[in-house]
Amino acid sequence: xxxxxxxxxxxxxxxxxxxxxxxxxxxxxxxxxxxxxxxxxxxxxxxxxxxxxxxxxxxxxxxxxxxxxxxxxxxxxxxxxxxxxxxxxxxxxxxxxxxxxxxxxxxxxxxxxxxxxxxxxxxxxxxxxxxxxxxxxxxxxxxxxxxxxxxxxxxxxxxxxxxxxxxxxxxxxxxxxxxxxxxxxxxxxxxxxxxxxxxxxxxxxxxxxxxxxxxxxxxxxxxxxxxxxxxxxxxxxxxxxxxxxxxxxxxxxxxxxxxxxxxxxxxxxxxxxxxxxxxxxxxxxxxxxxxxxxxxxxxxxxxxxxxxxxxxxxxxxxxxxxx
Numbered sequence: 001x002x003x004x005x006x007x008x009x010x011x012x013x014x015x016x017x018x019x020x021x022x023x024x025x026x027x028x029x030x031x032x033x034x035x036x037x038x039x040x041x042x043x044x045x046x047x048x049x050x051x052x053x054x055x056x057x058x059x060x061x062x063x064x065x066x067x068x069x070x071x072x073x074x075x076x077x078x079x080x081x082x083x084x085x086x087x088x089x090x091x092x093x094x095x096x097x098x099x100x101x102x103x104x105x106x107x108x109x110x111x112x113x114x115x116x117x118x119x120x121x122x123x124x125x126x127x128x129x130x131x132x133x134x135x136x137x138x139x140x141x142x143x144x145x146x147x148x149x150x151x152x153x154x155x156x157x158x159x160x161x162x163x164x165x166x167x168x169x170x171x172x173x174x175x176x177x178x179x180x181x182x183x184x185x186x187x188x189x190x191x192x193x194x195x196x197x198x199x200x201x202x203x204x205x206x207x208x209x210x211x212x213x214x215x216x217x218x219x220x221x222x223x224x225x226x227x228x229x230x231x232x233x234x235x236x237x238x239x240x241x242x243x244x245x246x247x248x249x250x251x252x253x254x255x256x257x258x259x260x261x262x263x264x265x266x267x268x269x270x271x272x273x274x275x276x277x278x279x280x281x282x283x284x285x286x287x288x289x290x291x292x293x294x295x296x297x298x299x300x301x302x303x304x305x306x307x308x309x310x311x312x313x314x315x316x317x318x319x320x321x322x323x
Contacts, residue, residue, distance in 0.1 A: 004089050004099040007318035008081070009137075010117065012066045013158040013181075013285065016315035017084040020322045025315045026087050032076040034061045045079045068160045068178060069106040069134075070113040077120055085124065100128040102322050104314045107133040107162050108176030132321055134314055135164035135174055141317035142281045142307060150271065151278035152260060155314065156286025158182055163259050165267050165275055169321075172271060173263045177255070181286045184252050185209050191248045196238050198227035213249050214242040215291030253292065257299045279303030283313035 005020035011030060018025035028046035033053050035043040039061050044052040053060045065076030089099065101121045105114060109131075118129040135153040143149060143166075150167040158181045164174025182202075189205040192198055200208070204225055212223040219242035226237045260280060264272055279302040282293060287310035297304040307313045 005322060006085075006088065006099050006101050007315060007322055008084075008101060008103045009134075009314040009318060010066050010069055010071070010077075010103060010105070011157065011314075012064065012068065012160075014311070015066065015080050015084065016312070017081075017088055018315050018319045019088055020319055023316075023319050024088070025312070025319065026084060027312075027315070028080065028083060030064060030066045030080060032063050032065060032073070032079050034063060035059055042075065042079050045083050068176075069109055071116050071120060074116070074120060078124060081120065081124060098127050099125065100130075101126045102130045102132060102318060104134045104137045104318050105131050106160055106176040107135055107164055107171060107174045132318060133164075133171060133174075134162045135166050135171055136169055137317040137321050138162075138281075138283055138313050139166040139169065139317065140321035141313050142283065144320060145308070146278075146281065146305065148278045150275055152263065152275060152280040154256065154260070154280055154282050154284075154287075156180060156256075156282065156284040156289075158285060161256070161284070161286070163256065163263060165263050165271070167271060167275075172268070173266045175259065175263070177259065179252075179255055181209075181284075184213070184249070184286070184289075187248050187252055188213060188245060191245060192225070192227070192238075192240065193230065195244070196227075196236075197230050198225075198236055198238060199230050200225065200227045208240060208245070209289075212240060212242050213245050213289065215246070215249055215253065215289065215295040216242070217246060219243065219246075219290065249289070250295075253289075253295060254299070257296065260296075260300060276302045279305065281305050281307060283307040283310040285311050 007018045009016040014027045015030045016027035031049045033044040033049035053062050063073050063076045065073035071077045121129045138153045155162040161177040161180045165172040185205040189200050221242040287306050293304040
């Protein structure tokens with residue numbers, strides 16, 4: 001009977017999984033498509049779900065089964081996990097295989113949410129399910145890469161952010177914030193609506209965030225967008241510059257500055273000095289925000305570094321942690 005050790009990162013935008021023994025990992029968009037006569041049948045998962053919804057928008061409903069690291073749609077989560085199991089260990093062909101799961105979760109996750117995740121994996125044949133706090137998993141990868149033993153991990157995810165002071169595989173001080181990528185997108189959408197009276201879709205807001213938002217004061221990027229005027233209903237085109245979004249982005253990021261300062265002040269004095277010397281390491285999709293590292297460095301007065309592949313740190317860290 002084959003036996004496997006699997007690692008999972010239950011992200012809201014992507015769900016990732018990896019094999020401990022060989023370090024192989026895979027990920028798919030954390031979305032499923034429901035269709036059929038009653039719209040309760042899962043008709044597609046991951047990338048195919050997005051394609052299906054774009055082709056048959058009238059009869060297909062998209063669901064995002066993971067919210068803030070927790071499962072809110074059990075059947076959808078099972079479909080996502082099953083696809084990854086099939087891709088990693090030929091799950092459908094190995095019904096008698098044994099596998100254990102170690103799952104990265106936000107450091108502020110409550111026990112009932114962990115129990116839901118555990119029950120889903122057990123229902124899919126897992127023999128044992130354990131949990132690792134995301135900053136600890138991240139540190140297993142980042143501390144090895146940067147050759148350090150302590151530091152501040154800031155995982156800026158899609159709908160939640162974990163910030164923690166980590167010392168030798170343990171959190172000395174940390175928290176989970178619901179102040180992350182999607183919230184910055186919403187703030188940008190609101191900024192455009194306030195200035196131009198134009199309502200953007202969430203997808204348009206995401207594109208502005210990715211391609212135009214910046215923490216460089218002199219960034220001269222300009223993006224053209226089209227949206228509906230909320231007063232007269234007319235579709236209009238406007239040019240948005242990075243400078244127009246600068247104050248919105250700065251206000252948003254300053255919350256991270258305050259949290260990091262608070263966490264540093266709360267750790268023992270003998271640890272605070274070494275933590276400041278090593279500084280902050282950024283990971284998660286939000287780490288790609290232009291100029292974020294330089295801005296935090298200036299505001300905090302300590303080193304700030306960005307992971308090489310920020311979106312993949314948690315799953316790679318889980319694999320490293322479980323070796």
